[in-house]
Amino acid sequence: AGLPATGLLFPLALRANVSDPKSLVRTILAVNERDQSLTFAGDIQEGTLAQLMKANFxxxxxxxxxxxxxxxxxxxGCSSTLAVAISCVGRRLVLGERTEEETEATLxxxxRGTQQIGFYSYGEISPYTTGTCDLHNQTMTLTTLSEAA
Incomplete structure (x- = not known):
C-alpha cells in the first residue's frame, strides 16, 4: 500500500547491538510480494537491530x-572555500518545496563567501565519526575545499 514510495518517510535506523552508538540509515527500494521480501539501499547484516524512523523536515x-x-x-583561517554537497534523492522527495532550506542551512x-555546488545521489559514502567510511541513505554529505589565507 504505497510502498516503496511511502518508505522514504519511514527509513530504518540500524545498529549492531543495543549499546552501539553507530547508527546507519537504510531506505526501502522495492517490495516483492511474491517472496515477501523488501530490498533496501545498502546491506543489512543478519541480526542487526532495526528501528523505524519518521522523516522530520x-x-x-x-x-x-x-x-x-x-x-x-x-x-x-582559509581565504576561499568551495563546498560540494551530495544529498540523497530521498531527502529531496521528503523535503519537497523546502529543499532549498537544506542548502541555505549549510551556507x-x-x-562567508563560500561557493556551493552539489547534486542528488542514491546513497552517500562518507566517514562516520569513527573515521571509517560507510554507505549512508537519506543523508547530506559535504566536502569542503579551501585555500589557505
Missing part, C-alpha cells in the same frame, strides 16, 4: 546544518 534541515558545522572546523554555517 526540521531535523533534516538541522542535519545539513550540523554537517556544515563539522566541515567548518577544518576550514578555519549559513560555512565561512
Amino acid at each position: 526540521d531535523r533534516l534541515v538541522q542535519g545539513a546544518s550540523e554537517a556544515a558545522t563539522s566541515t567548518k572546523l577544518s576550514a578555519n 549559513d554555517v560555512l565561512p
Whole structure:
C-alpha cells in the first residue's frame, strides 16, 4: 500500500547491538510480494537491530546544518572555500518545496563567501565519526575545499 514510495518517510535506523552508538540509515527500494521480501539501499547484516524512523523536515534541515558545522572546523583561517554537497534523492522527495532550506542551512554555517555546488545521489559514502567510511541513505554529505589565507 504505497510502498516503496511511502518508505522514504519511514527509513530504518540500524545498529549492531543495543549499546552501539553507530547508527546507519537504510531506505526501502522495492517490495516483492511474491517472496515477501523488501530490498533496501545498502546491506543489512543478519541480526542487526532495526528501528523505524519518521522523516522530520526540521531535523533534516538541522542535519545539513550540523554537517556544515563539522566541515567548518577544518576550514578555519582559509581565504576561499568551495563546498560540494551530495544529498540523497530521498531527502529531496521528503523535503519537497523546502529543499532549498537544506542548502541555505549549510551556507549559513560555512565561512562567508563560500561557493556551493552539489547534486542528488542514491546513497552517500562518507566517514562516520569513527573515521571509517560507510554507505549512508537519506543523508547530506559535504566536502569542503579551501585555500589557505
